[in-house]
Amino acid sequence: MKLYRLQGLAAAALLACAGGTAVAQDTNVQLFGLVDVGVGRLQEPGSAAVYRVENGRMTTSHWGLRGTEELGGGLQAVFSLESFFRADTGATGRFDGDSFFARNAYVGLAGTQWGSVRLGRNTTPLFVSTISFNAFGDSYGFSPTVRHVFLPNAVTAPVTGDSAWSDSVLYSTPTWGGFRANAIVAAGEQNGGRNWSASAVYGAGPLGATLVFQDVKKGATVPDSRTWQAGLSWDFNVAKVFAQHTRAESRGVTPEAEYRLTDVTAAIPVGGGGSRVLAGYGLLDRSTGRDRRTFSFGYDHQFSKRTDLYAMAMQDKDEAAATRQTARSWAVGVRHRF
Template sequence: MTPTPRAAGTARQACLSRLSASAGRVRPARLALAACALLASGAASAAEPYLYTHLARWPEFSSGDNKVSMYGTVDLGANWTKTDGAPAAKTLQSGGDYTSKLGIYGREDLGGGLKAEFNLEASLKADTGAVTATQFWDRAAWVGLKSRDWGTLRLGNQLGATLPLFVDVFGVVTTNSVSYWLASAIVQKSAYTSGISSIGLNSDLGNGASQVTTRVPRAISYTSPRVAGFDAKLMYAPGANTTAFNKVYNKAVVTTFVNGPWFAAASYNQVFGNNTVTGAAVRTDVTGLAGIYDAGDLVLSAAVNQNEVKIADGGKATVYSLGLIVPRGRHVWRVSAVYRDTSGVRNQLTKQEVDSAALGLMAGYDYELSKSVGLYARAGLIRNFAASTVVFQNAQLPLQAGSTNAQLGIETQTAALGMYVHF
C-alpha cells in the first residue's frame, strides 16, 4: 500500500517524534524506527525506503490521538548451536527474529501541540509462557510528555541513549545476532578474564567492566525537536543498578541526522559497574558511530562501537559492523559481519597483555506471508582468536585439559528456523 502525501507526512512526523524520543529501537519496532529515520527529510519520494513498509505494523506510529493500543509478538523457532569440543544443543527458542512480548501504548492530545504518552512492555518466553525477567514490565515502563515545539520528556524504564539498534540488520536480538554477542562480549571465564564470574559483559576488559543496556530503568530522558535534520537525546539514570555504592548508573547523549535515504548517529555513554572484589564503582565509556543508506531495494549499514574501562590496567574493545538487506517482494535477504578487537586484555595470573579478537558472520532469509506474519532462517558463526571466548547463546565452552579455564580459539556455530506473528 502506497501512502498518500498527507498520510506519509503524518507518518513521518509521528515517526520522527518517536525516533527522537528513543534514538534507538523500540523493540516492537526494530525496523519501523529505521524507516522513520530514513524518511525524515520530508516529502514523499518516488521510491520509499524499504524499512518504511514496517510502519503500519505498530500502534505507536498510527494516526489519531486519545487512544490506548495493545500490541505484541509471538516468535518461536527451532535452534541448533554447536561449539568446538562440546556436544550440540538443540532447542525450541523464543525470539529468534523478534522478541516475544506483550505491550500497551497510549497517548492523549492535550492541545497546543502537547501530548501525554505512556508505554508498558513485557518480554515473554513463547516456548513456555513464562516471563523472562524478575520485573514484569522489563522492556518498557515509562510516562512522558511530547511537545511539537519543545521536545520530549520521559521518566521510567526506557530505551537507552545509544546507537539505534536497527543499525544491526538482525535487530540485535539476544539470539540470532552476532552484533549482540560481540558488541556485548559476553565472555566465558578463563585466566584472561576477571576470573570472578563465569560470564560477564566485556569482563575480559577488567573487573567491573560493563556495557550499555538496551533499556535503562529509573531513567530521565529529554529529546530535542529535530532541526535541519538533527536531534539530540540526553539521559541520566540515578541509581538504576540498585547498588548502594553507586549513585549514578548511566549518563548518555546521542544525536541523529536524517536526510532522504541517509541516516547517521553518534553516541556517548558512561555506564557504571562494580568491582566484585573491592566493591568499588567502575566506569566504562562507550562511544559509537553509525550510518545507514536505504535505497528501497538495498539497505547498507555500518557502525563502530568502542568500550573503554576507566581503571588502571583496564582494557578497550573496538567493534566494527557491516550489514546488508536485499528485499525483493516477500523475500528478504540479510547479511552481517562483525569484528571485535581489543587492547589491554591481561592474563590475570601473569598480568601480561594478551591478544583477544573475534569475528562473527550471520546470514538470514525472511519470507513475509503478510505485514504481520513471517518465516525466517538464520545461520551464523563466531570465530575466536587468541584469548577471546565469545560464543552464541551463552553456550558453555569446554575446559582446557587439567584446568578450570575455558579453551581458547574456539569456533561456535548456530542455525535457526522459525516463525513470528505480530498483533
C-alpha cells in the first residue's frame, strides 16, 4: 500500500515538473559566482605585516541567482539575489554581521524602449563608476582607486554608505549611441536619512567616460558625505589607460574634511589570451592632514575565460597614519568564475 502511495506521489511530482516547465518556458534563471583566494604578505599603513591565505584580494568572492521572464511587448521581469562569502574560511558575508544578500537583492521590470527599474538592494552608480574606470576593477586589495574611495583610512572614510544601498529604487535608461544614465534613491528607513545618486556613462569605440554624483545622509551611525567623480578611459590597443578624479566631502564628523583623489591606471595586453600587466598610481589629498600615495603593479594570467592566476604587489604610504609607515603587500592567487 505504501509502495503505491510513493509511486503516486512520484507521478504527481513528475506531472508538476512537466507542467512547471511548460509555464516557465519563457523564464531564465542562472546560478553564477566567483571564487578568489590568494596567499601573500598583507599590510596596512601603521600596522605590522602578516603572511596568510586571504579571500578576495582581487575580487570579493560571491555567488548568486539571477533571472528574467519575458512578459511580452519587449518587457521583462528581472531579479537578482547575490551574496558575498569568505572562501578562506567558508564564512558568509564580507565581514561578521554582513547581510546575507549584501551584494544585490532586487526585483524589477526592464524594457528595451524605456530602460529598467529595480527595487530592493542595488549596487550604487558611484561604485560601478569606480570599478569600471580603473585597470584593477573591483579589487579592494590592490586597486588604488577602490582603496582610496571606499576603504577607511587613518582619518576617516572619504565616502560613506557602502557599495550597495538597501531600501532603494534604481532606474537605468536604455543605451542610446553609447550613452546611458542611472539614478538611485534610498528611502529614509532603518538609520534615518535618505541617499541619492545619479550618473551619466558613455562608451563607444576606444573612448569611455563617466560622471557621477552621490549624496549620503543615512543617520547618526553613518557619517554624511557628498561625492562627485569623473572618469575617462582610452583603448590604445597596446594599452588601455584609465584616469579618475574624485572629490568627496565628509560631513557631520569632527573635523569635517574634503578629499581630492586622483588615480591613473593601465592594463597592457600580453599575448592574445586576455592576460594583462596592470599598473596604477593613486594620490589622496586631504584638507585636514597629510597625503596618501598608493602604487600597485602586477600580472594577471588568463588560463581561460573563467580562470586566471594573478601576482600583485602594492606600496601604500599613508602619511596621516600614527607611524607614517609605508605598507608593502603582495599576493599570488587564483580566481574562478562560474
